[in-house]
Amino acid sequence: MRVGVPAETRPGERRVALVPDAVGKLVAEGLDVVVQAGAGRHAFAADDAYREAGATVVDGDVLAGADVVLTVSPLTVTQAQLLKPGALTLGFLPTAANAELLDALRERDVLAFAMELVPRISRAQSMDALSSQALVAGYRAALVAAERLPRFFPLFMTAAGTVAPARVLVLGAGVAGLQAIATARRLGAVVEAYDVRPASADEVRSMGASFIDLELEALEGAGGYAREMAEERAERQRQLLTPYVGNSDAVITTAAVPGRPAPLLVTTAMVEAMRPGSVLVDLAAESGGNCELSRPGEDVEHHGVLVHGMKDAPSAMAVHASQLYARNVVNLLLLMTTDGEVVPDFDDEIVAAACVTRKEPA
Numbered sequence: 001m002r003v004g005v006p007a008e009t010r011p012g013e014r015r016v017a018l019v020p021d022a023v024g025k026l027v028a029e030g031l032d033v034v035v036q037a038g039a040g041r042h043a044f045a046a047d048d049a050y051r052e053a054g055a056t057v058v059d060g061d062v063l064a065g066a067d068v069v070l071t072v073s074p075l076t077v078t079q080a081q082l083l084k085p086g087a088l089t090l091g092f093l094p095t096a097a098n099a100e101l102l103d104a105l106r107e108r109d110v111l112a113f114a115m116e117l118v119p120r121i122s123r124a125q126s127m128d129a130l131s132s133q134a135l136v137a138g139y140r141a142a143l144v145a146a147e148r149l150p151r152f153f154p155l156f157m158t159a160a161g162t163v164a165p166a167r168v169l170v171l172g173a174g175v176a177g178l179q180a181i182a183t184a185r186r187l188g189a190v191v192e193a194y195d196v197r198p199a200s201a202d203e204v205r206s207m208g209a210s211f212i213d214l215e216l217e218a219l220e221g222a223g224g225y226a227r228e229m230a231e232e233r234a235e236r237q238r239q240l241l242t243p244y245v246g247n248s249d250a251v252i253t254t255a256a257v258p259g260r261p262a263p264l265l266v267t268t269a270m271v272e273a274m275r276p277g278s279v280l281v282d283l284a285a286e287s288g289g290n291c292e293l294s295r296p297g298e299d300v301e302h303h304g305v306l307v308h309g310m311k312d313a314p315s316a317m318a319v320h321a322s323q324l325y326a327r328n329v330v331n332l333l334l335l336m337t338t339d340g341e342v343v344p345d346f347d348d349e350i351v352a353a354a355c356v357t358r359k360e361p362a
Contacts, residue, residue, distance in 0.1 A: 001342055002032045003057075003333075004066030005234060007039040010073040012032075012297075014042035014309065015325060016317035017070040019090060022326040028332070030320050030340025034186035036062045042315075043322040062257055070329050072322075080104040088342060091127055091330055092116055092129070095218060095356055096259060105357045112357040115328065116258065119353045127332040127350065130258075131175045132324035137313035138179030138254060141283045142168075145180075145250040146281045148299075154188020165190050169248040170209070171241070171290065172255035173200040174282055180252045181207040185326035196229065196237075196255075214240045220342055229263065239245065246273035251280040253290035268292050268302065276304025285309030 003026055005018045011261050018026075023033050033055040037047055063069060063082040071091035075083075077100055083089070085108055093114035095102060095286035105112045115129040125131075139144060140198045146153050156163040166182045169175050181204060184191050191209035195201075196219040201211040217238060219229050229237070245251055245266060251274070262284035271280065271293055282294035288310065293300050297311035298307050314321040336344045336351060344351045346358075 001030075001064060001340065002034055005033065005035045005063035006040055006062050006079070007036045009076060010070055014026065014312070014313060014315040015322045016045055016318075017072050017322075017326065017329055019043065019322050019326045020049040020053040020055070021323065022330045023050060023203045025330050027054040028338050029143070029334060031337065031342075032056070032177050034058055034062050037062075040322070042108040043318040045322065052160065053318040058238070066292045069334065070333070072325060074101055077104045079103050080087065080108060080110065082140045083108050083110050085109045087111070087112065088344070090217075090333060093356060096258075101305050102357055106312060108361045109358075110357060111355065113332070113351075114353070114356045115325075115332070117356065118328075118332065119350060121349070123351045127328050129325055129328040131315040134175035134254075134330055135179045136317045136321045136324065137181075137201045137283055138176035139183050140263060140316050141176070141252050141310060142180045142183035142187065143282050144308060144310065145184070145252055145279055145281045146189075148281070148308055149250050150190075150277050151249065153184065160299045166249040167192070167247060168250045168252065169193070169244055171195075171251065171253045173197070173204050174256075176260075177252075177254040178203055178207060180254060180283075183326050184250075184252070185209065189250070192248070194244070201290045202272075204361045207356060212241075212244060216240070233236045234263065238265065238270065241265070242270050242273055245270045246275075248274065249278050251278075252283065253280070254283045255290050256284050256287060261288050262291065264292060265299065266291040267327050271305050271307065272303045274303075274305045275290065278304075279308065281308045281310060283310045285312055304316045 016306040035055045036049045069089045088111040090113045115308045118127045153166045155165040166189045168189040168191045170193040185208045193204045193209045204211040280293045284290045285294040285296040293307045294309035296309045300307040
């Protein structure tokens with residue numbers, strides 16, 4: 001069977017779905033890998049490296065003849081129409097935002113698997129692309145905060161006097177939040193963190209940060225995610241968080257609920273409570289934003305506070321983001337591969353959960 005890896009077409013996307021180091025695993029299972037020329041250029045994966053790993057590199061289209069297509073971002077409707085009936089696709093595929101694409105995939109009888117729907121169970125950890133990319137994004141968010149902040153993160157004791165460390169507040173202690181905490185701590189900041197799930201307190205403390213307990217109702221959701229909160233509770237949470245936000249030099253927001261707009265954590269009034277020269281980095285800007293002022297890919301200055309809306313955060317670290325993502329994709333694909341044939345077993349809970357389009361059995 002032929003596995004096709006096209007060049008990504010979404011503006012700003014620098015990752016590639018398969019890196020040369022991962023090609024050998026597919027070839028060893030009897031799969032033919034065909035990569036579009038230049039597909040890995042932004043992740044510094046050269047065409048020659050793919051060839052040396054056992055893949056075929058072609059200048060033209062890789063979709064029409066592929067039995068399996070691996071992507072990072074969703075295909076376009078035009079690309080979906082090039083797929084042969086019965087083909088299989090693996091990649092990120094937010095269903096709520098891609099109704100037309102889903103219709104096109106169904107019309108071609110394509111089996112589409114969404115990487116963000118891989119269940120968060122122990123057996124699927126090696127396929128969890130949301131977590132691997134969140135790790136990259138959280139690391140990047142802390143670096144951006146340090147870069148934008150017009151002061152040091154660490155403590156310095158100098159002949160000219162002592163420079164106090166920056167105070168960093170991280171809102172949301174999922175994978176991205178924990179990585180932001182760890183990175184800010186490595187840079188020498190004093191870090192506090194808050195999450196609606198009290199169970200995350202031990203993880204926060206293990207990273208060397210202080211956990212903020214607002215003594216509100218816990219919001220543990222399925223799969224380790226936080227569940228959506230009522231507006232009354234959200235407003236109370238914002239009120240209680242305001243002094244912590246105002247006391248911080250840098251705030252990093254990472255809260256998200258899969259398939260829904262990002263929760264509003266920081267209002268304009270809360271930003272106005274921050275000292276001039278402070279920064280806020282909103283990792284959820286592309287899904288609506290945790291901060292009322294954030295705009296994806298933009299810096300917004302308000303009352304002397306810089307609000308940065310993150311955009312394409314994993315793509316900014318395309319080399320390692322692609323390496324991690326490729327391992328996730330390969331592990332899911334190999335779960336469905338037997339003797340060189342990709343044959344999904346829908347009795348497997350991972351396969352069933354990740355599938356979004358499937359021709360119903362007659």
